[in-house]
Amino acid sequence: MTALTAMLIRDIRLSVRLGGGALTGVLFFLIVVTLMPFAIGPDLGLLARIGPAILWLGALLASLLALDRLISADYEDGSLDLILTARSPLELALATKALAHWLTTGLPLVIAAPLLGFLLNLDPAATGAVALTLLAGTPALTFIGLIGAALTVALRRGGLLIAVLVLPLTVPVLIFGVAASNAAIVGPVPFGVPFTILCALTLMSAVVGPFAAAAALRHGLE
Amino acid sequence: MPLIDLANPTRFLKLSSRILPWFAAATLIVFALGLWLIASAPDDYQHGAAVKIMFIHVPAAWLSMGCWTVMTIAALGTLVWRHPLADVAARAAAPLGAAFTAMCLITGMLWGRPMWGAYWVWDGRLTSVLVLFLMYLGVLALWRTVEDPTRAARAAAVLTLVGAINLPIIKFSVDWWSTLHQPAAVLRLGGPTIHPSLLTPLLVMALAFLLLFITLHLAAMRNEIMRRRVRTMLMLQAEAAGR
Numbered sequence: 343m344t345a346l347t348a349m350l351i352r353d354i355r356l357s358v359r360l361g362g363g364a365l366t367g368v369l370f371f372l373i374v375v376t377l378m379p380f381a382i383g384p385d386l387g388l389l390a391r392i393g394p395a396i397l398w399l400g401a402l403l404a405s406l407l408a409l410d411r412l413i414s415a416d417y418e419d420g421s422l423d424l425i426l427t428a429r430s431p432l433e434l435a436l437a438t439k440a441l442a443h444w445l446t447t448g449l450p451l452v453i454a455a456p457l458l459g460f461l462l463n464l465d466p467a468a469t470g471a472v473a474l475t476l477l478a479g480t481p482a483l484t485f486i487g488l489i490g491a492a493l494t495v496a497l498r499r500g501g502l503l504i505a506v507l508v509l510p511l512t513v514p515v516l517i518f519g520v521a522a523s524n525a526a527i528v529g530p531v532p533f534g535v536p537f538t539i540l541c542a543l544t545l546m547s548a549v550v551g552p553f554a555a556a557a558a559l560r561h562g563l564e
Numbered sequence: 565m566p567l568i569d570l571a572n573p574t575r576f577l578k579l580s581s582r583i584l585p586w587f588a589a590a591t592l593i594v595f596a597l598g599l600w601l602i603a604s605a606p607d608d609y610q611h612g613a614a615v616k617i618m619f620i621h622v623p624a625a626w627l628s629m630g631c632w633t634v635m636t637i638a639a640l641g642t643l644v645w646r647h648p649l650a651d652v653a654a655r656a657a658a659p660l661g662a663a664f665t666a667m668c669l670i671t672g673m674l675w676g677r678p679m680w681g682a683y684w685v686w687d688g689r690l691t692s693v694l695v696l697f698l699m700y701l702g703v704l705a706l707w708r709t710v711e712d713p714t715r716a717a718r719a720a721a722v723l724t725l726v727g728a729i730n731l732p733i734i735k736f737s738v739d740w741w742s743t744l745h746q747p748a749a750v751l752r753l754g755g756p757t758i759h760p761s762l763l764t765p766l767l768v769m770a771l772a773f774l775l776l777f778i779t780l781h782l783a784a785m786r787n788e789i790m791r792r793r794v795r796t797m798l799m800l801q802a803e804a805a806g807r
Contacts, residue, residue, distance in 0.1 A: 489726055493719045497709055506705050507723060510698045511730050514737035521741065543733070554726050561643065561718035 345430050346438045353442035356415075364446040367404040368454045374400040375458045386463040393462035394472045394523035398516060400458075401451045401476055405483045406508065408447040410501040412439065412491040413559075422495075422559075432559065437552040440488045448480040471526030471533070475540060479519040482544040485551030486511050492555035496562060515543055573649055573789050580782045587779040594772040601765035617675040619765055623773035624668040628696060630777070631661025635703075636728040639721035649785075651717030652792075654724065655707060656784035660777060662700035668693060688742035692735045699727050713792060 357364040378396050379389060389396075416422040416439075425435050455476050459469035490508035494500030522536035602619050634657045641650025672690065673683040684690065703720055710716035 489722070493706065493723060494709075496715075500709075503705060503709055507702045510695050510702060510734070511726070513695055514730075514733050517737045517741045539737075546733075550726065550729060554722055557643065558719060558722040561722070562715055 345428065346434060349425075349435065350438050350442050353439055354446055357442070357446040365450060367408050367447045368450045370407060371400045371404040371451055371454055372458065374403060375461055378462075390463040390465075390468075393459065393464045394468065394475075394527070395520050396462060397455050397458060397472050397476070398479075398520050398523070401455065401480060402483060402512060402516060404451055405448055405480060406487065406505055408443070409487040409491050409504050409508070410494075412443050412488060413495045413555075414491070414500070417495050422563075426559065426563065432556040433552040436488060436492070436555050436559075437485075437548070440484050440551065443488075444481050444484040448484055451480060452476045468523070468527045472523045475519045475522045475537065478537065478544055479515050479540050482515045482540075482547040483512055485544075485547040486515070488551045488555045489558065492558040493562070495559065515540070515547075518543060573652075576649060577786060577789060580786055584779065584782050584786075587775060587782065591772060591775040591779050594768060594775055598765060598769040598772045601768055605765050606761055614675060614678050615762070617671050618762075619769045621668060621671040621675060622766060623770040624664045624671065625693065626770060627773055627777055628661060628665035628668050628693065630774075631657050631664060632696070632700075632724070632728065632731065634781070635661065635724045639724040639728075642717050642721040643725070648714070648717075648792075651713065651721075652785050652788045653781075654717065654720060655713075656781055656788050658700060658703050658707060658720070660780055660784065662697065662704060664773075664777075665693060665697040665700055669697060686742065688739040691742065692738040695734050695738070696731065699731070703727070713795070 375396060378400075382388065382392075413422065413436075416425065426432060428435065452473055455473045456469045459472060464472065487504070487508050489511075490504040493507060494503050497503065518536045518540040521531070522533060522540055525531045525536055526533040598619070602616055605616070607613050607615060635654050638650045638654035638657065641647050642654060669690075672693075676685065677683050703723055706720050706723055707716050710719055
């Protein structure tokens with residue numbers, strides 16, 4: 343277990359220090375949300391209505407952009423070979439890497455979402471609902487993205503391919519994330535129904551993601 | 565002959581060259597029969613002659629899902645037994661599946677224009693087929709990006725299995741989404757019954773499409789095996805020339 347803890351701390355350190363680029367995702371998130379009113383007009387009522395959808399799309403794209411560094415940095419400097427031959431199971435090691443990645447790229451998006459909610463004229467309850475759904479849903483995006491990152495790790499221009507492979511798989515997360523936010527704001531479905539399904543999606547991707555990614559790495563790198 | 569012998573690519577080539585003409589002929593005959601039945605089928609009282617699109621649309625929809633099933637079984641063969649013929653089967657099925665899904669979408673849009681007044685509505689079924697189409701394109705993109713065929717096969721196999729787990733979830737969530745956002749205003753042909761005068765041609769056309777898929781799949785697998793042999797020969801040649 344200590345090896346995994348050490349890896350978690352190492353990954354977090356690497357991404358918050360110089361060259362890690364942990365907060366670039368938040369900056370991208372801010373820019374996407376700023377661009378939206380330019381595209382659809384500054385109507386505050388409309389913005390409040392589609393605000394949860396804008397925040398979810400922005401968070402989805404921002405978490406997608408960070409994915410190509412999830413494994414490829416370790417592949418380039420050779421530490422992935424050590425992880426592959428290490429005694430701790432590859433599945434657990436990858437789950438740890440995904441957790442560290444979520445803590446440094448996903449969690450900042452969740453924290454930034456309430457601030458961006460002001461820009462979109464969301465009232466406090468709606469903002470809280472969106473932040474809560476993002477907290478429950480963004481880990482699923484990271485774990486699904488882990489599969490895409492593992493499949494494309496050895497490719498040179500894998501970034502665009504990750505997006506093509508991963509985005510269709512994130513459809514359920516997006517649907518239930520936005521649905522739960524809207525259910526808390528306007529109803530008519532109770533908040534708990536889509537929200538528990540969203541949590542279930544996250545738990546399931548936390549299981550499927552590391553196993554599929556480990557299979558992809560074992561078969562792809564030999 | 566035991567089934568395992570088929571797993572030898574050379575034996576597969578020999579056997580498939582023998583049965584391929586029979587499948588091709590059967591495809592032609594059943595298609596001719598199906599088209600004749602369609603021509604003599606009555607128009608629907610609601611859809612008019614547009615109902616005839618169904619005879620292409622529904623079999624294509626069935627095969628769009630069937631191709632992913634074939635790819636899933638082949639993916640298990642790739643990952644569990646590491647068999648090159650399973651790679652070839654998965655590789656050959658992917659473009660066919662994408663083509664059948666595209667055919668399903670296009671015929672559905674042509675049918676939707678006179679019936680719903682729009683080429684596209686964001687209905688649950690349409691949307692999940694569209695996501696299926698995107699996933700086929702993703703698998704094809706992965707096949708085209710990884711250079712080494714064995715590694716490409718394994719990557720595509722992992723993606724296919726993940727897709728097989730996710731496709732029912734996507735279908736469920738899209739259905740949930742569409743019932744939440746709009747009422748079920750779309751025609752439901754499935755429902756309780758289809759009149760036998762329409763059902764018989766539909767089943768014959770489904771058989772014709774199945775035979776078409778088997779024929780094309782066998783032919784594509786043969787092409788893929790030969791393409792790999794050409795690739796190996798070229799590499800050997802390059803190696804000999806470099807020496």
